[in-house]
Amino acid sequence: MAETKKITFSQATLEAMQEEMERDDTVFVMGEDIARQGGIFGQFKGLPDSFGSDRVRDTPITETAIVGAAVGAALAGMRPIADMHFADFMLVCGDEIYNQMAKVHYMFGGQKTVPMVLRAPDGLINQAAAQHSQSLEAIFQHIPGLKVVAPSNPADAKGLLKSAIRDDNPVIYFEHKALFNTKGEVPVEEYFTPIGKADIVTEGSDLTIVSYSNCLQTVAKPVAEMAEKEGISVELIDLRTISPIDKDAILESVAKTSRLAIIHEAVKQGGVGGEIAAIVAEEGLDYLDAPIMRFGSPFTPVPFARPLEQAYRLKPEAILEGIKRMF
Amino acid sequence: MCAKAILKEPTIPVKNYDRDLLIELYRKMVSIRLFEQKVEHHFLAGDIPGFVHLYIGEEGIGTGVMANLTKEDYIESTHRGHGHTIAKGADLNRMMAEIFGKKTGYCKGKGGSMHIADFSVGMLGANGIVGGGYTLAVGAALASKLREDGRISVVFFGDGASNRGTFHEALNMAAAWKLPVLFVCENNEWASTTPYLTTTSVADIADRAQGYGIPGYMVDGNDVLSVYETSKEVVDYIRSGNGPVLLECKTYRIKGHFVGDPEKYRTKEEVQEVFDNNNPINRFEEKVIEAGVLSREDLDAVYGEVEAAIEEAVRYALESPEPDPSELFDDLYV
Numbered sequence: 001m002a003e004t005k006k007i008t009f010s011q012a013t014l015e016a017m018q019e020e021m022e023r024d025d026t027v028f029v030m031g032e033d034i035a036r037q038g039g040i041f042g043q044f045k046g047l048p049d050s051f052g053s054d055r056v057r058d059t060p061i062t063e064t065a066i067v068g069a070a071v072g073a074a075l076a077g078m079r080p081i082a083d084m085h086f087a088d089f090m091l092v093c094g095d096e097i098y099n100q101m102a103k104v105h106y107m108f109g110g111q112k113t114v115p116m117v118l119r120a121p122d123g124l125i126n127q128a129a130a131q132h133s134q135s136l137e138a139i140f141q142h143i144p145g146l147k148v149v150a151p152s153n154p155a156d157a158k159g160l161l162k163s164a165i166r167d168d169n170p171v172i173y174f175e176h177k178a179l180f181n182t183k184g185e186v187p188v189e190e191y192f193t194p195i196g197k198a199d200i201v202t203e204g205s206d207l208t209i210v211s212y213s214n215c216l217q218t219v220a221k222p223v224a225e226m227a228e229k230e231g232i233s234v235e236l237i238d239l240r241t242i243s244p245i246d247k248d249a250i251l252e253s254v255a256k257t258s259r260l261a262i263i264h265e266a267v268k269q270g271g272v273g274g275e276i277a278a279i280v281a282e283e284g285l286d287y288l289d290a291p292i293m294r295f296g297s298p299f300t301p302v303p304f305a306r307p308l309e310q311a312y313r314l315k316p317e318a319i320l321e322g323i324k325r326m327f
Numbered sequence: 328m329c330a331k332a333i334l335k336e337p338t339i340p341v342k343n344y345d346r347d348l349l350i351e352l353y354r355k356m357v358s359i360r361l362f363e364q365k366v367e368h369h370f371l372a373g374d375i376p377g378f379v380h381l382y383i384g385e386e387g388i389g390t391g392v393m394a395n396l397t398k399e400d401y402i403e404s405t406h407r408g409h410g411h412t413i414a415k416g417a418d419l420n421r422m423m424a425e426i427f428g429k430k431t432g433y434c435k436g437k438g439g440s441m442h443i444a445d446f447s448v449g450m451l452g453a454n455g456i457v458g459g460g461y462t463l464a465v466g467a468a469l470a471s472k473l474r475e476d477g478r479i480s481v482v483f484f485g486d487g488a489s490n491r492g493t494f495h496e497a498l499n500m501a502a503a504w505k506l507p508v509l510f511v512c513e514n515n516e517w518a519s520t521t522p523y524l525t526t527t528s529v530a531d532i533a534d535r536a537q538g539y540g541i542p543g544y545m546v547d548g549n550d551v552l553s554v555y556e557t558s559k560e561v562v563d564y565i566r567s568g569n570g571p572v573l574l575e576c577k578t579y580r581i582k583g584h585f586v587g588d589p590e591k592y593r594t595k596e597e598v599q600e601v602f603d604n605n606n607p608i609n610r611f612e613e614k615v616i617e618a619g620v621l622s623r624e625d626l627d628a629v630y631g632e633v634e635a636a637i638e639e640a641v642r643y644a645l646e647s648p649e650p651d652p653s654e655l656f657d658d659l660y661v
Contacts, residue, residue, distance in 0.1 A: 008513030054473060060503060065496035068462020069469055072480075075402060075451050076470035089514060096494075100463060108444040108452060109434030144659055168661035213336050244660075 004155075004185040009122065010043045012154035012186050013175065016161035017081070018045070021051050024079060026069060027165060029120070030057035031083025040085065041121060041180040053292075063089045067096035071170075074116040075104065075168065079165060087122035087174060088134050088222055095221055101144035101170045113168040117161070118316065121152075123176040123214055127309055130301035135213075135266035140172050141243045141275060147195055148242040148309045150174040152216040154184035159193025165193060174242075176214035176265075198246035200253070204235035208253040210276055212239040215265040215314065219295075222316040227323060233257075242272055250276060251284045258289040259326050263319060268296030281318065290326040294318045334545045334577075337553045338497040341618035344552070348570030349615055352394060353553050353587070354629050355606050356386040359410040361637045362419060366426055366440075369641070370586045375426055379440045382410035384549075384581030386605035388513050389414040391554025392481060392574075395562040401449045401467040401480040403460030406441045409514075413482055417555065429647035434609065436650040437658070438630035458484060458491030461510070465497045468571075476534060479507040479565050487518025489532045498571070505570035509606040510562060515580035520592045533575035541571050548576030548608045552614070567609040572628075 007015070008208070012212050021027045028051075029044070035058040038045030048056040059066050063084065070080040090097060105114050124133045140148045147169050151157040157175065164171035201216070203223065211220035216238050224234040235253050239246065254260050260280055262273035273294035280292060295314060303309055333660045341349075363381045370379045381390070387405075393414035396402070404411040412422060417433070426434025426440045433443050444452035451467060452461045464482035471478040476655045488494065489512055512532045516523055529535060536543025542564070547559040554576055561572040579601045592600075615621040 053647055060496075062496045062500060064493055065465060065500045068493065068497070069466030069500065072403075072463035072466020072468075073470040073473075074466070075446075075463065078473065080466070080469045089635050095456055095459060096462060100454075100459060104444075104452060105661065106658050107434060107438045107442045108446075109432070109437050110661075111434070111444055113661050147660070194553040220455045272494075320583070 003188045005188055006183050006188050007154055008180065009154045009157045009175070009182050009184070010041055010180040011159035013043050013161050014045065014047065016158045016165070017047060018050060020162055020165040026077065027079045028055040028057065029081040029083065030059050030070070032059055032061055032085045034058060034083050039083065041177065043180065064093040064096055067093040067101060070116045070118070071096060071114060072102045073102065074114045075112055079115045079121055081117045081119060081165065083163065084120045086116060086132050087120035087136050088131050089190070090118070090120055090135045090136065090287040097140070098143055102143045105169070106145055108245045116170050116172045117164045118170070118172045120172055120174050121177045122174045123178060124302060124313065125177045127304055127306060128302070129304040130132060133302035135264070137174055137242045138204045138291060141245070145170070146243060147171040148174070149195055149240060150176070150242055151240060152179070152213050152238050154182070155186045155197070156193045156238070157221065158186055159191055160195065160240065163195050164172055171195070174213060178214045178218070182217070184252040192320070194239065196241050196244045196246060198249040199238040199240055200249070201238050202234065204233040204257065206233040206257055206259065207326065208235045208237060208250070208257045209263060210237045210239055211263040212242070213265065215263055219314045219319065221288065223319045225324065226320045230320070230324065232323070232327065245275065245279070247279055247283070250280065253285050254280055255287045258287055259294045260288070261295065261326070263295045263314070263321055265314065266296055267299050268294055269299045271296045293322055293326060295322065297300045333363070336549065337550065337556050339552070339556055341552065341614050344620065346620060348394065349621055350629060352390055352555065352634060353626060355390040355393070355414050356551060357630055357633045358419065358610065358636070359386045359389070360634055362413060362423070362640070363404060363409055365637055367399055367586055369427070374645070376428055377439045379426070379583065379586045380407040381582040381586060382407050384602060385513055385515060385578045386410055387551035387554055387611070388511065388548045388576045388578060391551045392511055392558045393508070394555050396479070396481065396560045398448050400478050401451050401464065402658055403451050403464040403467070403480070403482040404453040405460065405485065405488070406453060406457065407485070409440070412443050412445060412450050412453065415445070415450045416448040417443070417450060419613070419636055419640040420643040423644040424647045425649070427644040428649065429644055430650040431643070431647040435654065451583055452588065456617050458488040458493045461493045461497035461524050463494055464508055465506060468501065468508040469504065472504070477566065478497070479509060479562065481509040481511060483511045483513060484630070485518065486512060486514040486516065486523040486527060486532055487521070490527060490533065494499070498535070498539040498541070498573070501571040503540045507565045508571040509558070509565055510571060510573045511547060511602065512575040513660050514575055515577055515578045517580045517584065519584045520588070531575060536573035538588050541573060543573045543575070545575045545577065548578035548607045549610060551607055551611050561566060
């Protein structure tokens with residue numbers, strides 16, 4: 001077993017940046033409040049001390065130009081990391097993401113790569129409400145040319161970020177805001193978490209649960225533990241990469257367990273769960289002994305008031321009831 | 328420092344120009360004109376699919392600006408991008424092949440007229456999104472600043488595109504960071520089918536520079552020597568580390584928004600009058616002949632060479648294979 005140390009998710013992403021910026025001077029980072037403030041989640045703290053304010057660059061409040069400039073810098077041979085402050089703000093710069101960042105490699109016939117990373121803190125934190133709480137991964141899963149990752153723990157946060165920085169494709173890196181302060185064991189030696197590979201968190205024989213990001217920790221794991229107590233052996237898969245999706249891992253697991261549940265924080269309608277369910281329905285229907293179940297947030301914007309936000313949040317107990325009906 | 332927008336008249340007498348430079352300016356303008364006439368012909372004949380937007384009548388701008396750039400400098404172009412691409416030094420055969428959707432084109436047939444790029448000459452791409460190029464040019468300039476490689480970035484856009492939010496975000500970012508970017512507005516008076524003054528709050532786009540604390544210039548875009556001289560001044564200014572400049576080139580869109588545009592929004596007479604009196608190629612010919620620097624025979628010789636090159640480009644495109652369906656997934660990911 002390799003040596004590990006216990007650090008926060010935030011610290012893990014910082015180490016990834018430090019290591020990659022030391023190794024490669026074409027890597028630089030820009031975003032709002034990242035240099036002087038160290039990022040609103042502390043994920044850039046100390047970085048300007050090592051690399052200066054040219055390579056750790058405070059931008060104007062101008063998401064469109066941040067993403068566009070990152071694309072342009074990538075086309076000119078750099079490896080930019082652009083920080084979106086909140087994932088919600090990516091919707092301000094739709095053209096730069098959908099039409100430029102995602103497409104220029106393909107539509108220019110592969111002449112130039114776009115090796116950039118878009119860091120996007122997403123998801124529910126306490127009462128941040130409708131425009132600071134969204135989970136948007138499904139939107140970007142729909143766009144060819146992008147890679148989309150969403151780590152659930154500090155080790156993957158570091159490993160996926162390092163992989164993303166070295167990847168020659170544009171990568172959107174969703175980092176759940178509620179995860180930043182969580183701690184976990186991270187290898188001391190250099191390592192990479194491969195993009196496109198799901199992780200089997202626990203092996204099981206009766207039911208496959210696919211989840212990712214914070215929801216894996218706070219919802220899917222408790223559900224799996226409760227199910228185990230009910231005598232259901234759960235194989236829990238951490239998707240880790242939203243696009244390209246690891247179909248093989250999902251299909252292999254369902255072939256073994258014959259049942260599939262997908263749990264994500266994003267609203268259920270049009271979510272990643274629908275894609276996974278469709279993949280299994282198309283390519284693994286014969287494996288199934290029960291209908292696929294999807295669990296996602298209700299189809300509303302995230303409300304502000306505490307009782308409403310509580311009503312919005314996924315409830316492991318309710319999900320367990322749904323899962324029991326699969327047997 | 329804000330410079331008030333001024334209409335620069337050419338100050339260098341034509342006879343003082345280097346003869347080779349004049350020939351090169353002429354060659355580029357004629358290349359663009361004849362290339363696009365062939366594109367128009369073959370589009371109307373049904374040989375070219377998609378949408379095609381022509382630069383005819385605006386050749387003096389791309390030609391005059393690009394004559395001040397090196398191969399290493401970056402440009403971002405527009406949906407009306409053939410002229411910029413030719414002026415930056417792209418290969419005519421591969422351009423024509425791309426427009427025909429052929430495998431031998433710059434983008435292996437994946438881009439078409441609106442998505443040509445030639446990274447080998449610093450041409451970072453045309454853009455089907457109006458205003459899509461500004462922020463990318465700013466990013467390329469940021470890369471140059473971080474690397475201290477001495478390159479500048481030039482982004483071309485129309486008067487209509489200057490109303491996009493990206494224009495303002497890009498100008499602010501470039502100005503705040505003193506990035507080496509030249510913003511070139513080709514004011515051809517038409518935002519798609521709408522006269523620009525009906526939807527734009529200022530008569531001169533160059534005035535908008537003042538809002539960002541950078542110099543704004545205006546120039547007669549149909550006079551290639553004015554464009555050349557003014558852009559030389561601003562390119563030197565930018566290359567010396569002074570930050571961005573906004574250069575507005577006044578011109579007129581001779582062709583419709585796209586080939587096939589019924590042009591119900593203006594009269595044929597209006598267009599013909601501008602073309603007769605303000606055709607940048609004719610104006611250039613008159614000037615250089617009058618100054619005695621180049622003769623009609625010199626110009627005809629260049630014209631003939633370009634004609635042959637364009638014929639060859641069309642032949643190359645027509646004879647090139649289409650991409651194979653199996654190439655659909657090529658270049659989706661690296």
